[in-house]
Amino acid sequence: MRNEEPKSEPPARASGSVIVVGGGLAGLAAAVGLAGRGFKVTVLESRNRLGGRAGSFRDPQTDQLVDACQHVSMGCCTNFAHLLRTIGVEHLLSPQPKLYFVTPDRRVSVFKSDPWPAPFHLGRALMGAHYLTPFDKLRVAYGLGRMLLERPDADPPLLPWLKAHFQNERTIGRFWAIVLTSALNETVDRVGLKYARKVFRDGFVRHRDAFTVHVPSVPLGRLYGDELRGWLAAHGVEVRENAGVKRLTCTPSPSGTRISGAALRDGSTLTADWYVLAVPFDRVADLLPGELAGEPYFGGANGLTPSPITSVHLWLDRPTMKLPHAVLVDCLGQWVFDRGEVAPGEFYLQVVVSAARDLKGLGREEIQRRIYEELGRLFPPVAHAKLLRAKVVTEHTATFSAVPGVDRWRPPQASPVWNLAVAGDWTDTGWPATMEGAVRSGYLAAEAILARAGQPAKLVQPELS
Known part of the structure; x- marks a missing residue:
């Protein structure tokens, strides 16, 4: 998909205000990229937390922060690492120099460099x-x-x-x-x-x-918590949570349509010079003003299809694994992570089932039963432990499906609307749907705004070579 610039460009501004719609990794990366460069940045997030799909929920029984799904990074994810290093939380990732592959007969192969x-x-x-x-x-x-x-x-x-x-x-x-x-x-x-x-x-x-796989040593809600908020505040970025945007508004101008405001669900409207739309692909059409509904640039998102992820959370009364994680071969689950003792007498395991379409139609209790029995066969101490409680979480639109030719539906971040950039792992990043892709998209969206504002800068980090 080609990026078509407006035919008549308005005068470049050396600075201005920016509204970032969405406080996931893409929106946060755009805000970090624009912070300290003469812009007044406001991040609008509909939820009461940051991180988007890479987030945590509070267990109502214990008030513990629990990740909806375990997210990991790899050494090749240079932009994600740069974002964490910039905001000062890179130390909260734990590198795993060894990967453990486990088969149903309980044999283990160690994968290391x-x-x-x-x-x-x-x-x-x-x-x-x-x-x-x-x-x-x-x-x-x-x-x-x-x-x-x-x-x-x-x-x-x-x-x-x-x-x-x-x-x-x-x-x-x-x-x-x-x-x-x-x-x-x-x-x-x-x-x-x-x-x-x-x-x-x-x-x-x-x-x-x-x-090398890097696993957060803290819940994602902590990874994108106080240090991130402190960094953003110190660099003049305002974060407004529980500030859901209902729709962007626009006005015609001699140089073409421009975004004029963000109408919030509470009835108020915020305005800025520049806008970044950093939401999942299935939310784009809902937020666009009617005047842009037929714009081919935005239509690509309709061609993307979602792929689900299911995570099964288990709290047991004793330690059950001697490995920090396991990659499961010929099993229903793909990964199991041992997060250790998270409360006195409570030991937490999380199992991730990617591309979980086969689980559709199964109730949560049945999914939990199958995963728990599978772990009991793989790790006998699980079968002898007492299951204190469990939770099954499915993100039905976790990622876009990387079908053949998927890039034809992924737009560049610089939209045909002069003062609007678009971010999200689903945009054209050269990467699949990952945290790295999300951060790259945010940096690229910030680069697009900087270029149009007359302050071109390179934010995207080079890949390992």
Whole structure:
């Protein structure tokens, strides 16, 4: 999708006011990028917290902060790391130099890097995977080699491509799907080659530190909590929570339509010189003024389809895992995280089921039962522990689905409306739907506003190389 600038550009301003609609990672990144550059920035968030989908809720029984879904980053996520470093919370991420892969027979393979240059640093880890036969590993190595030789923009359906390159049912299910379903929140039969290739190239092959998983050591509500608010306040950014925007308004001008205000649900209207619309793709149409409803730039969001994530939260009366996490092979769950003792006598596990369409129609009790029984088979202490309570949370529109050719529906951040930029992991970031993609989109939206205001700046951080 091409970005069409207005035919007649109004005079550039050296500064001004900015309203950012949405306090998720994309909106926060845009606010951080614009802060301290002569703009008065206001962030409007409809909820009573920041972080968007990467957020926490309060357990009503204990008042504990609980993440709706466990979010992790990787070493290749340079912009997400930059955002956390800027606001001073990077130390709240815990790097995991080892990944533990567990099969239903309870065998464990440890995936770690050797002190060799990329791409050879993970060769021994792949060769040590007990759940693949030696011939499977040769198939995987061949498939990876051929994938890396493909054009970066090639995006045919992945599953036929894998089969055409000698991948069998076992390598598809026990290697490609294990990585990609977690990384893309989509099943192998639905994704395109482009972002599958990017996951493996950027996350595992390009740099020896890229694959390191970083897990927040605190709830996400704490990660995007006091330090973030303090940083924003110190840099002149006003954050207004419980300030849901009903619709943007616009007025015609000699240079074309411009956004003139943000009408809030409480009946008030706020105005600014510049606007950033940083909301999920399924909210864009609801917030646009009627005059822009037919604009092709905004119509791309209608072509995106959502993919759900389900997380199962379990509180037990004793410790049950000796591993900080486990990647589950041939299981219903994909990841389980052991968050330790979160209250006296309460030990918390969270299981993540990505691309959770198969769970649709099952009640929460049935999902909980299946996951709990599965963990009991994998980790016998779970079966002997007392389940104190449990909670099942499904985010039905967690991410967009990275289907073949999905980029044709992802617009650039600089919209045809002169004073409006759009942000969100669903916009054109070159990344799939991740926290890294969200932050990149916010930085790119801020760059678009800075360029139009006559203050061009580069905010997006370089990738690992």
